[in-house]
Amino acid sequence: MPRPHRTEQPASAFVSIDTGWPFLFCALLLLACTVLIPAFEDLEYVRWQRDRALALEAHRFDRTMAYERYLAALDRRDPGLIRALALTQLNAVPETRTVLVPVSLTGPASIFADLEPGPVRLPERVETRSILKSLTTSRWARPWLIGLGAVLLFIGLTPPAQPRG
Secondary structure, eight states: OOOOOOOOOOOOSOOOOOTHHHHHHHHHHHHHHHHHHHHHHHHHHHHHHHHHHHHHHHHHHHHHHHHHHHHHHHHTTOHHHHHHHHHHHSOOOOTTOOOSSOOOSSSOOOSHHHHSOOOOOOOOOOOOOOHHHHHHHOTTHHHHHHHHHHHHHHHHHSOOOOOOO
16 A cells, blocks of 8 residues: 655754844834833923922911911900010000010011011922933934834834745
């Protein structure tokens, strides 16, 4: 009985590896950096502005509360406040008391300086510097990086060449 003729192809010693994967990974990484780093920089700038606005709001709230406490003390006719106003505004001291430190007539008679809170402390902006950040946020280099990423993506997505046989 004759044996059937086999038409198997011999095993190839050459293993085909797709070389497009490194190009694809590099392209995706480059495009992600070009998109995400400027967006993160904008986010950090907006957070810094928010922190400044919150510090200013807290300072103005403290100032408003000091004025409200002062007004409430005036409304309830606080004796200590009335004596302090008489001393500073009218330069008047009750007869039963003596002044230890003479009140200067040349100084300001305004009560508002004592009501103001301390100076506002605004947060400082902390910027990180790197070559990748400077390249991805640069007006000159960013389009080139996007174009390079597109070319690498195209190379990575092209099918591998098949040998003719």
